[in-house]
Amino acid sequence: MSDTSMHGLTEKTDVVIIGGGLVGLACAHYLAREGVECAVIERGELNRDGSGTNAGSFHIQLREPEIRYSDEVLPEFVPMKVEAGRMWSQIEDELGCDLGLKVKGGFLIGETAEDLELARKLVDSERKYGLHAEVLSPSEVKDLSPGISSHISGATYDAAEGSANTLLVGPAYARIAEANGARIHTRTTVTGIAPKVSGGFAIQTDQGRIDCSRVLNCAGPWAARLTRMVGWDVPIGGRIIQVNVSDRRERALDQLVGHIRGGLTVKQTTYGTFMIGGGWPAELCPRTGQPRVSRESVIGNTGMAMRLLPDLANVTIVRTWLGINAHSLDRDGNRLQMFGELPGVPGYYILSGGTLFTMGPLFARLAAELLAGRKLSFPVSIHHPERFPISRIS
Ligand SMILES: Cc1cc2nc3c(=O)[nH]c(=O)nc-3n(C[C@H](O)[C@H](O)[C@H](O)COP(=O)(O)OP(=O)(O)OC[C@H]3O[C@@H](n4cnc5c(N)ncnc54)[C@H](O)[C@@H]3O)c2cc1C
Structure with missing residues (x-):
């Protein structure tokens, strides 16, 4: 891991992942495992916000208000929960360490x-x-x-259902991701994102610029700030x-x-x-x-x-x-995670929302499948940004 505040940032990579919480770090792990070059940019230290302060439960059963979700949502939503539970049951073997599981x-x-x-x-x-x-x-x-x-x-x-130690999971993903070639930059804040005419993005940070082909916004509650940088307001708070x-x-x-x-x-x-x-x-x-x-x-x-x-x-x-x-609430008021490519900004993906301790490993695996150009192992259409009340900033 490098603290770029010491020596500045000059780099090119395929995927820049913004946010070093559980989700960004798990994405780095699964992307590296797919052989996709990636770098995580985290403004503070890893796993410190929701990912390091949450209660560490994995909620597989439907809960309030999910019980009232429509028949459009539940056929995708419930099988993903089942798969998330399966992933958690094997996570210590997968990551090769004690996670307080x-x-x-x-x-x-x-x-x-x-x-x-x-x-x-x-x-x-x-x-x-x-x-x-x-x-x-x-x-x-x-x-x-x-x-x-x-x-x-x-x-x-x-x-x-069960639980794991929130202080251990994100860092475990980070260690393996780095061992497999992912770069992780802490104390580096993304301040601007400019789509390039030739394709790809110039990511401006307070430590210098990094060029990439694709962006994966995993900035949790701050994700909307980073979509505004490419002209979209998204309902994430x-x-x-x-x-x-x-x-x-x-x-x-x-x-x-x-x-x-x-x-x-x-x-x-x-x-x-x-x-x-x-x-x-x-x-x-x-x-x-x-x-x-x-x-x-x-x-x-x-x-x-x-x-x-x-x-x-x-x-x-x-x-x-x-x-x-x-x-984040979709257009019908369902509390769903947002996951997919932003319309009109090819190569810019977002993955943010609640209950992402439970669902983070699975969504990260799916994000890696998507960015590696593979067929997704689960349908995710209910999470697509276009199902949310997003709007262009004029
Ligand atoms: C108190 C609490 C209890 C919870 N309990 C549970 C639970 O039991 N089970 C469950 O499933 N979920 C729970 N959750 C939800 C869960 O913690 C989150 O859904 C999950 O941790 C989100 O992870 P993340 O990586 O998306 O976001 P975060 O952990 O918020 O990480 C986002 C990262 O992005 C970084 N960032 C933001 N802007 C920038 C920028 N401009 N440049 C660089 N980096 C940036 C931030 O510094 C941060 O590190 C709980 C949440 C809280 C707060």
Whole structure:
């Protein structure tokens, strides 16, 4: 890895990947594996934003609001989740190192009769498209995970769900990508992108210029800034959310525990700590305008966790941190990742959106297939930029 702030940047490559989060680094790995020359440009250090601050769960089951996606979306969306789960189950073998991987299944718990009805609908919908989750009764849930509260009405369960250590996955991709010839430049900010008349792009950075044939924008919540550089507004924004972690405890919870209505994920990591998240928002400090931990969110989030896992009342939350998560809504309001070539800018690709810890490895593999000119192993038409309300900047 090179910190170009020390010696400047003068380089030519086939693909410039903008962003050194999990997605950009996984793209570098899969592109290098395809024999495609590439360079990652990261403005800070690797894996520091959403990729290093997320909760590390892989969510394979449909969740709120995905349950309400249309029949146009689900036939592509669900099989990709199944494949993402398969990739995670093998990721330590693929990358050849310990990633804190835990694949012990996941519950989405219901507390009311309506929740149970929703669980049944969700599983029916998943099964239609090849995801074989099941609905469990409260006693079946307790047989698998005795610490879960007795008051629940049931749960969905999928054996492919689990978690990994977010601090390890991105760097593991980076190491292998570099070993296979990818170049990685940190502390280098992309400040301009100029399509060249002869084809390809001149990428301007604060450390010099790099010429390339193609661009892959993996800048997470900042991706829209980088599409504006080539004249497109895309609906990608960022939300600051928080995650709580407890002190270490004896092993008590194997599965990933979520709520069927959303707002909760709990897991016990391979180190014994409990990680509690679910997308609860941070708040802005009224004095500085900077984001800070919201006590209200900590209380709401941990309260929900204790309702489903009463023994959590005995653990101590030792840290709450914030991270910025990209979100993008397609023209029908479905929260989908955006992936594909920008219209009218041949050679400029974007890959950004939410839940890209779960889906990042698969999308990165597909991006490499696309840029290597191969047939994609999964259809991705629902993610194409033209399905989103994008607009030309006049
Ligand atoms: C608190 C939290 C919890 C989450 N929990 C989960 C979870 O449990 N499961 C799940 O699937 N997902 C989860 N997510 C979402 C997940 O973290 C993200 O979808 C994923 O990490 C996105 O990775 P990325 O590489 O696309 O983006 P990022 O990690 O945001 O990386 C983008 C990179 O682009 C760089 N960049 C931006 N602009 C420029 C520029 N001009 N020049 C150079 N570099 C630039 C940034 O510095 C950054 O490093 C969570 C997110 C957060 C914040």
